Amino acid sequence: MFHKLRFTTCADIAYDRHVIKLSEKIKKINIDGTIAFNREMKSFTTFKTGGPADIFISAASVEDVIKIKQFAFENDLPVFILGGGANILVSDKGIRGITLYTGDLNMVHGDGTDLICESGIEVSALCESALSRSLSGLEFIYGMPGTAGGALWMNARCYGGEISRIFKWADVLNENNEMERIGFSPADWNYKISPFQKRKILILKACFTLKPGHKDEIRREMDKNYRDREQKGHFKAPCAGSVFKNNRDFGKPSGQIIDEAGLRGLRIGSAVVSDFHANIIVNEGGASATDILELINTVRAKVKESSGFDLEPEVIPVGDWR
Ligand SMILES: Cc1cc2nc3c(=O)[nH]c(=O)nc-3n(C[C@H](O)[C@H](O)[C@H](O)COP(=O)(O)OP(=O)(O)OC[C@H]3O[C@@H](n4cnc5c(N)ncnc54)[C@H](O)[C@@H]3O)c2cc1C
Numbered sequence: 414m415f416h417k418l419r420f421t422t423c424a425d426i427a428y429d430r431h432v433i434k435l436s437e438k439i440k441k442i443n444i445d446g447t448i449a450f451n452r453e454m455k456s457f458t459t460f461k462t463g464g465p466a467d468i469f470i471s472a473a474s475v476e477d478v479i480k481i482k483q484f485a486f487e488n489d490l491p492v493f494i495l496g497g498g499a500n501i502l503v504s505d506k507g508i509r510g511i512t513l514y515t516g517d518l519n520m521v522h523g524d525g526t527d528l529i530c531e532s533g534i535e536v537s538a539l540c541e542s543a544l545s546r547s548l549s550g551l552e553f554i555y556g557m558p559g560t561a562g563g564a565l566w567m568n569a570r571c572y573g574g575e576i577s578r579i580f581k582w583a584d585v586l587n588e589n590n591e592m593e594r595i596g597f598s599p600a601d602w603n604y605k606i607s608p609f610q611k612r613k614i615l616i617l618k619a620c621f622t623l624k625p626g627h628k629d630e631i632r633r634e635m636d637k638n639y640r641d642r643e644q645k646g647h648f649k650a651p652c653a654g655s656v657f658k659n660n661r662d663f664g665k666p667s668g669q670i671i672d673e674a675g676l677r678g679l680r681i682g683s684a685v686v687s688d689f690h691a692n693i694i695v696n697e698g699g700a701s702a703t704d705i706l707e708l709i710n711t712v713r714a715k716v717k718e719s720s721g722f723d724l725e726p727e728v729i730p731v732g733d734w735r
Pocket residue numbers: 459493494495496497498499500501515532533557558559560561562563564565566567568569570571609614615616617647648652653654655729
């Protein structure tokens with residue numbers, strides 16, 4: 414059977430039939446990448462939880478991406494773009510439509526002090542590539558889970574750096590399935606805000622402006638940041654990094670606010686507010702996405718009650734949450 418028994422409404426049944434029909438058609442799209450059905454998302458997210466993606470496609474080239482997006486458009490299927498899965502919470506019911514995985518789009522090349530990459534490259538691999546070219550500017554992000562595309566979409570920041578500060582341009586597939594180059598414009602970027610969030614576009618390639626550096630100094634800085642993450646417990650248990658954004662108006666980091674509300678160690682099922690950082694929720698093993706979302710909502714409500722601060726979630730719920 415194509416799906417597990419989880420559909421209840423007429424619309425669900427109609428959708429199910431639609432996808433079953435398309436599954437034959439989609440196998441005939443001529444792509445170099447791979448297509449799978451009902452692929453569990455656990456191994457594609459850092460929370461290590463989440464239900465199946467109806468149609469999971471790993472694109473092997475830009476041409477693949479264009480064909481897949483065209484197919485989705487013609488057949489009225491939603492497309493979710495999956496990078497490293499390090500900032501998302503996939504519903505236990507999974508993701509309807511196509512999940513387009515970028516992890517195999519990972520080419521990188523240099524052009525003077527510019528570093529140009531495909532969007533699915535892991536940020537740490539991108540840092541290693543900069544190091545091999547004696548280029549400095551990416552050290553701050555070494556060790557952060559996720560892809561270049563995800564880091565741009567989220568405007569990732571850490572250790573005094575922010576991806577927007579080295580961003581030069583991105584080649585995207587826009588809403589009309591056309592290639593478009595988006596250059597850096599300061600007004601488009603802010604704390605955890607990027608121009609990609611406002612539009613339904615797929616980042617294919619990006620260019621970062623770096624500067625010449627010394628290999629040993631670059632390595633030292635990268636290792637220092639990685640070790641700091643290790644010491645802070647980032648890699649101890651499945652998580653998605655900070656659950657809530659920081660808000661300058663609150664005068665202190667979200668972790669401290671959650672701590673002061675006495676919520677460290679709070680749990681729902683196997684989802685726990687970690688003992689090493691109150692703004693990180695970990696999956697102690699077998700936590701469902703529902704447990705994690707409930708814990709996020711509970712922390713938010715309790716903080717609001719005790720301090721009046723309304724924390725804004727950073728982790729993105731993805732998929733079928735009905
Ligand atoms: C242990 C740990 C530590 C972390 N530390 C930090 C930190 O210090 N700073 C920080 O900012 N974040 C941190 N994070 C969060 C996470 O690493 C970042 O947000 C990262 O940039 C997410 O990238 P991703 O590829 O995993 O994106 P995903 O989680 O796969 O996707 C996130 C969003 O980006 C979109 N997206 C991804 N790729 C593309 C693309 N090619 N085109 C268009 N849209 C795309 C997705 O559709 C989704 O909406 C941490 C996470 C973990 C697990």
